[in-house]
Every structure is written in structure tokens, then in C-alpha cells.
Amino acid sequence: MEKIKTPILLYFANLIEKETGIIYSQENSYQLENRLLEICKALEIETLENLFKLAQDGGIQGMKKQFLMDVATNNETSFFRDSKTFKAFEKFMVPEWLCKKKEGQQLRIWSVASSFGQEPYSLSMLVQEMVESGMKLNSAEILCTDISDRALKRVKNATYSHLEIQRGLPANLMVKYFEKTSDDSWKVKSEITQRVTSQPMNLLNIYGIRGLYDIVFCRNVLIYQNEEKKKEIIENLSAFIPSGGYFIMGAAESLFGLSDKFNQVSYESAIFYQRK
Amino acid sequence: MRILSIDDSKSVHAFIVLCLENSGHSLQLANNGNQALEIITASPDNFDLILLDWEMPGLTGPEVLEQLMKMKITIPVIMVTTKNNPEDISRVLDIGAREYIMKPFTKDILLEKIQSLG
Numbered sequence: 001m002e003k004i005k006t007p008i009l010l011y012f013a014n015l016i017e018k019e020t021g022i023i024y025s026q027e028n029s030y031q032l033e034n035r036l037l038e039i040c041k042a043l044e045i046e047t048l049e050n051l052f053k054l055a056q057d058g059g060i061q062g063m064k065k066q067f068l069m070d071v072a073t074n075n076e077t078s079f080f081r082d083s084k085t086f087k088a089f090e091k092f093m094v095p096e097w098l099c100k101k102k103e104g105q106q107l108r109i110w111s112v113a114s115s116f117g118q119e120p121y122s123l124s125m126l127v128q129e130m131v132e133s134g135m136k137l138n139s140a141e142i143l144c145t146d147i148s149d150r151a152l153k154r155v156k157n158a159t160y161s162h163l164e165i166q167r168g169l170p171a172n173l174m175v176k177y178f179e180k181t182s183d184d185s186w187k188v189k190s191e192i193t194q195r196v197t198s199q200p201m202n203l204l205n206i207y208g209i210r211g212l213y214d215i216v217f218c219r220n221v222l223i224y225q226n227e228e229k230k231k232e233i234i235e236n237l238s239a240f241i242p243s244g245g246y247f248i249m250g251a252a253e254s255l256f257g258l259s260d261k262f263n264q265v266s267y268e269s270a271i272f273y274q275r276k
Numbered sequence: 277m278r279i280l281s282i283d284d285s286k287s288v289h290a291f292i293v294l295c296l297e298n299s300g301h302s303l304q305l306a307n308n309g310n311q312a313l314e315i316i317t318a319s320p321d322n323f324d325l326i327l328l329d330w331e332m333p334g335l336t337g338p339e340v341l342e343q344l345m346k347m348k349i350t351i352p353v354i355m356v357t358t359k360n361n362p363e364d365i366s367r368v369l370d371i372g373a374r375e376y377i378m379k380p381f382t383k384d385i386l387l388e389k390i391q392s393l394g
Contacts, residue, residue, distance in 0.1 A: 041294060042380040044287040067380055079387075087381045160359070166385045170392070172369055184360065244342035254322060 002026035008052045012072065015055070019065075022073050023115040035072045043067070056270070062163050063184040070163040078167030079118045082219070082251045089215065090126050090272035093246050097214055098135065100244065110213040111238065114144030114198065114222040117155035117188075118168070124192045125177050128276055142214070145201030155198045158188035173270040203233045212242045220250035227258070234259045238275065277301045277394060278322060282312040282340065283329040283356065290378070292327065292356075295383040302388065309335030313343055316351070325350050325393060328373070330357035330364075339369055346371045352393045356381070 004010040004026050012023040024032045026114060031119060036048055043064060052058055060068060080086050097107060107127075111120040120142045121173050127140045146152050165174060165186040176187040199208060203221070221231045234247075238261045241247060247254065247262055256260055257275050262273035279301050281292050289305050296303050304323075308310035309332055318322065326344075330337035341353055352374040359365075359379045369376065375389050 038382065041291050041383055044285075044291075044380075064380075071382060162380075163382065163385070166378060166389075168382060168388065171365060173371075174292075175366050175369070178362075180360065180362055 002031075004029045004203060004208050004229075006033075006043055009033055009056070010050055011052060012068075013089075016069065016072050020068055020073050028039075032072065036247070039068055042071070066161040066185070068162055070161055077115050077118050077164070079122045079169040081118065081122075082270060085219070085248060085251070086122060086126060086267050086271040087122070088267040088272060089248075092267040093215055093272075094127075094130060094135070094137070094167065100139075104158070104159050107137055107215075108211065108213045108218045109140065109142045111142060111144040112216060112218040113203075114155055115148075115151050116164070117144065117151075117158060118160075118164075119219070120144040120196045120198075121158065121188050122168075123198055125173055127177065127195065128177070128192060133188070140195055142196045143209075144196060144198045146198075147200065147202055149200065151221065152198050152200060155196070158193050159185045160188075161185055181182055187229075203236065204229065206240075209240055211240075213240050213245065214242065215246045215248070216241055217248045219248060220253070222253060223250065230258050234261075238262075239259065241275045243275050245275045249273070277324040277390060278304075279327060279390070280304050280315065280323045280325040280351075280386065281356075282306045282309060282337075283327070284308055285329070288329070288356075296388045299387060308332050309337070309340040309343075312340060314350060317347065320351065321347050321389045325390060326351050326353045327356045328353050328361050329370075330332065330355060330383070330390075333380060334388070338371060341368060341371045354389055354393070363375060390394040 002025055004013050006029065011124055036051060040051050043156060045054065050234050058179060087221065109123055111123065114120050114257055123142055127137055131137050140243050144160050159181065165178065177189050177192050179189060181187050218237060222233060225233065261276055263271055263276060265274050281289060293303060306315055314364060317358045328340060336354060337357065347361050353392050354375040354377055355368050355373045356377045356379065358379045373391055376392055377385060377389055
């Protein structure tokens with residue numbers, strides 16, 4: 001990997017590596033430059049040189065620094081990502097589960113690769129909204145797992161930057177379920193975090209999971225695996241889904257050819273899978 | 277969508293123009309609240325969405341919003357402002373703003389918020 005040649009870009013690359021561990025090299029320095037130029041425009045700073053001067057003078061702190069890190073590292077995670085899936089969860093999967101549930105049964109949801117927590121907290125907010133609308137979901141539980149300790153720490157902190165909080169989250173839910181912290185970040189309120197638990201998990205070696213999960217979100221996880229590994233992971237996960245339970249993949253993913261244990265279901269334009 | 281952006285800052289408008297380039301949306305600009313109200317009342321059917329700054333010379337964003345509500349103009353409004361206190365956000369949502377963008381923001385945030393009201 002070749003070191004960045006342009007001094008200004010190298011300065012920011014070093015800063016980003018120190019803060020996030022993400023490395024920019026000469027090969028992708030153009031991406032860094034484009035992202036820094038976007039930061040300049042958003043922060044109303046005329047040139048990259050001025051941004052560099054400001055950073056050297058200590059003028060990039062707090063929210064501006066977080067903004068720089070978020071944009072420079074292209075943090076794409078958002079709340080309610082692929083909104084039609086959440087609509088299907090709210091309007092189809094949960095109501096159907098409510099019709100079939102046994103007396104006293106708890107709704108159990110598993111967010112398989114929860115990343116920084118936007119998915120499980122989006123689900124918890126929706127559950128809360130459903131509870132407030134009169135649905136009897138008082139004892140819902142959301143488990144989130146991830147292979148990355150860093151990601152799970154973020155889930156536990158439940159705190160999001162100025163930029164992260166604006167991705168996918170409607171303003172009314174933001175003010176209802178988050179509180180602003182002294183450093184311009186936003187922390188999820190306890191009424192939403194209290195039904196979410198987290199634990200580390202390697203999908204190729206699942207252990208420590210107790211009981212079955214009625215709805216399993218496994219979105220954009222398997223895209224990084226070859227076909228053999230995909231089949232193995234789905235086989236592992238299917239052992240934790242009861243008959244009639246749901247398995248949800250990313251918008252561009254499909255179970256086709258990977259498992260015969262599920263039927264495909266669609267609600268409006270969302271597609272998901274039901275355990276046979 | 278046909279969007280009216282109301283902001284006294286030229287650099288904010290320049291950024292919004294850049295964000296909406298090739299997005300399929302059309303954009304008209306107003307530099308203050310009074311000018312915006314004139315444009316809207318003259319032809320309220322010309323707009324699908326309003327982007328509204330808070331602090332401007334003359335009428336403030338919330339005052340413009342209140343005027344729109346009084347006139348029963350139902351074009352969805354997204355506040356676009358540096359104010360980031362939950363109380364301020366709740367206040368304008370209560371008045372009738374549909375969404376809220378805190379500055380500084382990115383192109384993705386602006387486009388997503390616009391799309392969410394589409």
C-alpha cells in the first residue's frame with residue numbers, strides 16, 4: 001500500500017487512521033479528497049487548504065470533528081434502512097405473530113449482525129410505537145449480535161453523532177426517543193434500550209443462544225460469504241427459528257438456492273421468508 | 277419534486293443547489309421569509325416541498341411556518357437549521373414542520389429527507 005503523496009491529504013489520512021483505524025492510501029486518496037471537499041461545502045469552508053489550516057489550528061473539534069470522521073469514513077449505516085422491510089414488520093409480521101401467539105408468549109427478535117445498533121433500536125422504537133397504539137407487545141425482546149467488539153460497544157453506548165442521527169430517522173422519533181448529550185451527540189432513551197440485549201457472535205460457530213426467535217433480521221450479512229458458507233450460516237440460523245417464524249435478508253439478497261426450509265412471502269414490495 | 281428553499285445564506289444555497297443537481301428535483305430560491313411568502317401565496321400550487329431556515333433577517337423560520345399554517349397552505353416543510361435542541365425541534369414540529377435537518381448536513385441526508393416526504 002503506497003503512502004499518500006499530497007501533504008494535506010496525508011495529514012487528514014493520518015488523523016482518520018488515528019481516530020477510526022481506517023486507512024487511506026495513495027490508491028484511494030481521490031476518494032478521501034472527494035469526501036474532504038464535501039465536508040468543506042457542508043461546513044461552508046471555501047477550500048481544502050482552509051480546512052487544513054482550521055484543523056491545524058485546533059478548529060476541528062466536537063461535532064465538526066465527528067462530522068469529518070463520519071463523512072470521511074463513509075459511514076452508511078442508517079436507521080430504518082430499507083423502510084419497506086420495517087413496514088412489513090409492523091403491518092404484517094408482528095400482527096400475524098399476535099394472532100398466533102400463545103398466552104403469555106414473548107415476541108423474540110434477533111438482529112443477527114447489528115453493526116452500530118441502528119437496526120435493533122429502529123425495531124425497538126417500532127415496538128414501542130406499537131405498544132403505545134394498543135398492541136399487546138409489552139414483553140418483546142430484541143437480541144443483537146455482531147462479530148465486532150467495536151460494533152457491540154457502540155450498541156451498548158447507544159449514542160449517535162449529529163450525522164448518524166439524521167440518517168433514516170424521522171425527526172418526531174428522534175426527539176421522542178433520544179436525548180441530546182453535552183457533545184452534540186444523541187443517546188437512545190432507556191425505554192428503547194431496555195428491551196435490547198447484545199452479545200458477540202460468529203455466525204459460523206453459533207453458541208450461547210437460548211430458545212427460538214420469531215423474527216430474525218439477517219440483512220446484508222451473507223453478501224460477504226461464498227455460497228457454501230451462506231448455506232452453512234442459514235442452516236445454523238434456521239435451528240433458532242420456529243415453524244412460522246420469519247427470516248429477513250437485505251433488499252438485494254435472496255434465499256433462492258440456499259435453503260429449502262423457508263417459503264418466500266411478500267408484503268407490498270418487501271420480500272422475506274417464513275420457516276416451514 | 278418542485279422545491280422552494282428559503283435561506284439567507286448564499287453558501288447554504290450553493291450547497292443545496294449542488295446536492296440537488298441531477299436529482300430530478302427542481303429548485304427555486306428565496307433569501308428571506310417575506311419574499312418566500314410572496315412567492316408561495318402568488319402560486320401555492322407551484323411547489324411540492326419547502327426547505328426553511330430558522331434564523332433570517334425579518335421573519336424567522338417559525339414565523340414563516342406559522343403564516344403558512346394560518347393560510348392553510350399544506351406544502352410539506354423541512355426545517356434546515358443550525359438549531360439542534362430537542363425543544364426547538366419539537367416546537368417547529370408542533371407548529372407543522374414535517375421534517376427537520378440539522379446543519380451541517382450531507383447530500384445523502386438532504387436527499388433522504390426529501391424522499392421521505394415524496
